[in-house]
Amino acid sequence: MLRRIATPALLVVVLGLAVLVPWLGDYYVHVFALVFINVLLAASLRPSLTCGQLNIGHSAFMCVGAYASALLAKHFAVPFELSLLSGALLATVVGLAVGYPSLRLRGVYFAMVTVAFVEVVRLVAAIWVSLTRGNSGLSGIPKPNLLGMILTTKASQYYLIVFVTVVALVILWKLERSRLGLTWKSIGMADHLAQSLGVNIANYKLLAFMVGCFFAGVAGALYAHFIRFLFPPEFGFLVATNILVYNFVGGRDHFVGPIVGAVFLSLLSEPFRGSAYETIFFSIAMLLTILFLPGGLITLPGKLAGLRWGRAASAPTPSPTG
């Protein structure tokens, strides 16, 4: 009974706090806008992970979405709604092109190929100077507009990011709870069994991968029009690893896992953003979580409660439903 009220109440509180952020000042607007983009990235990796595909190259699709949307808006004055959608669709198409051959691979083979995606996309962005301006970086990206109105203030752009992220999360959540989501889960748990029951695992894995690419493209477009400067090395291996780390540190057994992981790690590493210590912090958090809290942060309250009531800490904790 308590749980039925607790989850929506928590959601309202979190969203309420998110709405209040602009009153804290522009610095916090910037920080929290990036937090929401990270949340979206982390959540967009989840469908693939649910199918048991370890994708270590997700930043590649963010990069595609970011450049596509930025270039369309800059050179052809395409409205933001359309450029965001085009960026996301292009990321999906690129995802289809590389995903189709590589998703025939399982486990570590797939993981290794995805590492190369990042490098390929980054290199293309770096070499194709006439289109992307290469490693000089792409500047002069227009501010986002909505129904023809340009969002000039950082606060309004922040609200746009929050809105798009929340809509995307709702879609991802509905997908996960649907029959499709259950099929993905069954593939992740036992792909041979799922196959024997008539599930076309290759197609479902590809679909999960493309859904992830679409939302990574959305995140990339949001990023491009918020930061308004794109630089190929920023979409390197580290960003891709971070997206994976959010999922593992937060916890992979529940939808809120990557969200908790992204918020927790982005905010905690904020003092070191951009320095080597950010990565050091991330990797230590990652190692400690895998070694000592294999279920991720979302299992922490259950474990603490278990300790308090004298139950064994390792007793299975009921996963929250809601």
Next chain:
Amino acid sequence: MTAALLLQSTIIGVSIGSIYILMALGLTLMFGMMHIINFAHGAVYMLGAFVIYYVFFQWGAPYFVAFLLAMVLLGVFGFLVERTVYRPIKGGIEPTLVALLALTTFLQAAGYPVFGQLDKHVPPVFRGTRDILGVMISSERLMIIPVAGVLVVGLYLFINKTRLGAAMRAIEQDKEAAALQGVNVHVVNGLAFAIGFALAAAAGALMAPIFKLDPMMGEQPLLKAFIIIILGGLGSIPGAILGGLMLGLIDSIVATALGAEPAFLLSFVFIIVLLLFKPTGLFGHAP
């Protein structure tokens, strides 16, 4: 491209290929036994190069000593990683892979405050050039080929002719059966980690006088090694050797003709096409 340039690119390609082979052999050995991919391999390569920088260049020890020290130190490190990271993690391969990924990013990022922000350079060890059939090749690059050859033959003999090597092959075939026959699986796995790390350190140590040193320098060789073991088939040692030579040649000849980035893109396209037709690589068994 003239014949002389082609010959020169070929020899340099074999030399680059030798480095790739050293990287790929450890990866494929560890995969065969434990079904993991050691993402930290690139970081170990980088550490091997930095051992040369400090021991050979800064402290003035002979290159040979620094080279062996790099292999021994990182071999011990590999043994410890098996004990502290690989062994305690339960729950399948995925968490292990992510833990190794975290170890990689940790070693790379920690490299900046520890080694400094600026690129490092190691002075040449083998000076001058050699005349091979009328083309001049730098001795530094030429020396890589025999050194890597000795290490590869050594590994081959170790795996095929010694009791520990037999234990490794036994684990590769069937871990439980090997354990029942009295093979200490943990120790032998640790040995595979040690060998893999030592070979990666050797590769880094050989490249230290040729390229500039920075904490991210292992990234490219790691990606190349990934492509090689996918190409050759995971777990296959002949596949790793053949794949390494092929990629070294592609890198050298295509890079001479078109530039380094197209060479990388080409090897990637090659892999994608290969995977379409033969998802387990040239010599691979089912994953």
